Amino acid sequence: MKKSVFARIAAVALMAIAVLSGCKEQTPEEKIKAQTQDKVHALTADERQRAQINGKQFFEKEWKTPAGLERGALNECRPSDSNYNGLVTCTGMVPQITGGYKEVKRYCGYTPELVGCSDEDTVK
Structure with missing residues (x-):
């Protein structure tokens, strides 16, 4: 039982780290470049x-x-x-x-x- 709770907490923590690392703020130059590409x-x-x-x-x-x-x-x-x-x-x-x-x-x-x-x- 303790292993499954620990595994779930670890999985949630890993998902949170993955989400937060992918959401960096773009600089104005990056935004303009993205708009130009689009x-x-x-x-x-x-x-x-x-x-x-x-x-x-x-x-x-x-x-x-x-x-x-x-x-x-x-x-x-x-x-x-x-x-x-x-x-x-x-x-x-x-x-x-x-x-x-x-x-x-x-x-x-x-x-x-x-x-x-x-x-x-x-x-x-």
Whole structure:
């Protein structure tokens, strides 16, 4: 009985050591290198602002519902998912005809050439 308890404690300790040794903090240089390898484009401040503006124009416009005109709301645009195609993923709440709101995902432009949002993550 003592052997099995000791074996279990040893196994848990070894697993904890393995997990902790694999979770080192990345330096900023390592993060940039990993993003470059994954073909992720880190947005500049201007690009991030353009994505926010495009997201707000889509989500926060007035939507026609049976109750009248209702505004949606932009939740967030994730600049970390940018992949050089000029679009980032934005989510927001859109009023529904049946009442209430629904969370919707759109791909919004962050370059001067791509204005607005699309329901597809591709540039035509």
